[in-house]
Amino acid sequence: MASDRKRQIIEAAAQSFAAFGYKATTMEQIAKLANVGKGTIYTFFKSKEELLDEIVSGLIVEIKAEAELAMDPSLPFFENVHRALYRILEFRQRHQLTAKLLQEVRNIGTAAVQEVLAKLDRAMVEFIRQKIDAAVEKGEIRPCNSEITAFLMLKTYIALIVDWEKDHEPLTKEQIAELFALYFLQGLSK
Amino acid sequence: MASDRKRQIIEAAAQSFAAFGYKATTMEQIAKLANVGKGTIYTFFKSKEELLDEIVSGLIVEIKAEAELAMDPSLPFFENVHRALYRILEFRQRHQLTAKLLQEVRNIGTAAVQEVLAKLDRAMVEFIRQKIDAAVEKGEIRPCNSEITAFLMLKTYIALIVDWEKDHEPLTKEQIAELFALYFLQGLSK
DNA sequence: AATTGACCATATGGACAATTTGGTCATTTG
DNA sequence: CAAATGACCAAATTGTCCATATGGTCAATT
Structure with missing residues (x-):
């Protein structure tokens, strides 16, 4: 399910931001943690900033x-x-x-x-x-x-x-x- | 007069700090502006920090x-x-x-x-x-x-x-x- | 006794290379 | 064919020297 993937990504990003901070978190880290390809993140969010904003x-x-x-x-x-x-x-x-x-x-x-x-x-x-x-x-x-x-x-x-x-x-x-x-x-x- | 030299130094430092900021001001600049040798400053102030503190x-x-x-x-x-x-x-x-x-x-x-x-x-x-x-x-x-x-x-x-x-x-x-x-x-x- | 600037250890900054990273897109996959 | 992907790219960041600058000292001078 699409919204499930989006939730996974948000979850992974929030977790990584909380642990390492925004700047120290890479999109690849988030992708790995969410078990998706890096490109997939960009089908839901325009940029890293937008991902943070939604969180x-x-x-x-x-x-x-x-x-x-x-x-x-x-x-x-x-x-x-x-x-x-x-x-x-x-x-x-x-x-x-x-x-x-x-x-x-x-x-x-x-x-x-x-x-x-x-x-x-x-x-x-x-x-x-x-x-x-x-x-x-x-x-x-x-x-x-x-x-x-x-x-x-x-x-x-x-x-x-x-x-x-x-x-x-x-x-x-x-x-x-x-x-x-x-x-x-x-x-x-x- | 000693206190006059001290005042000169303080004046020069305050002027330079105000114009360029604390970090961007060098002790040599201050000495030149105050018409004293750099060493003289250290007869009145223990350090650059102390000079700022007194100002x-x-x-x-x-x-x-x-x-x-x-x-x-x-x-x-x-x-x-x-x-x-x-x-x-x-x-x-x-x-x-x-x-x-x-x-x-x-x-x-x-x-x-x-x-x-x-x-x-x-x-x-x-x-x-x-x-x-x-x-x-x-x-x-x-x-x-x-x-x-x-x-x-x-x-x-x-x-x-x-x-x-x-x-x-x-x-x-x-x-x-x-x-x-x-x-x-x-x-x-x- | 007060003043000074040459001197020193350290910090800073610039140049350049190496690496990393955000973001894209042609290809793959289900 | 629509969604997902990771190789790929330009740009930013980081690491590494090295030259310079700087805070602070002190022997020489006044």
Whole structure:
């Protein structure tokens, strides 16, 4: 089946990207791992970049699903956004593929990887933005520029989880939730 | 006079670092520009790194002074912090030396420059932290972890001024002040 | 005592060859 | 005949010298 071969290729590529990074993975490696000829890859993907892009698109869906799962409709908006953001950042750092891609950008700054991670971040901002819009609609929070707010929320979580650890002891999940509430909640809630 | 020679060297080095970057500047260049022998530099500075470090230390003093100047004791705390942070970020981006060093870190990631810019950021956080502590003392704002708060404020300004422009139209100074007030002020004020 | 530039070990960069790699396509295969 | 393939190619990357440049030292000089 054709779509089965495509899945094999995506699986093999994702596995190799996660283990060796994007640049260090060759199309021949992927072909071998997927048990297909190298040419076959190019019947499904225009280029190596497009293959990476499709993998990351799948990752975005996966992360959104994880974030959605972390939320609970019966809880207040801010608790849910906290859970979603924390889960997203957790995924970003712990998942082999994203962790490797982040490392690759830091260490060698591969352009294609930079692009794809920027896309991932934009998707996360958009995800949060929709939650904010819904909450505004429901009157749970004060109206605001939802895109800037979502953008700042993600930046804040990256700062608290990734950047803060460079010079200090890591903050616990609870501390982060408190800080998030202190700044954003009390700044937004009616 | 000895301190005069030292000043000459610092001046020459700062000028050359700003024009060509840290890595692309040679000690011989600096010596020529300062009208001293290369050996003389090493009677004042242990190494090229230490020379850079001392220049940046001076820069920190200069930026703090600028930030202080931007503030006005008769204005409310948050307006002053906004002015200080905005001025700091403005300096960081417009001043030749800092701009060149930031570019160098982005493009080639020179380790010594990375260190020195991290030190600059830490100094700015510390500067803001003291302002926050003073405001807490005076009862102008609610007590909080001043270091984390200062850290997040700086990160927020960098996000709004530097990162936001990568994908969007720049925000005006007034818009940034409003956003800052929306999140931080209303989250902190009694 | 302060200053200096010749000097040294090492790092850097350029030139060139060898190898690797992303991508193509004529051929094969089921 | 449509899908799959791997030999093949141009371009990029890597490896290897070697010449040069550079950070730092120190004996000679001022």
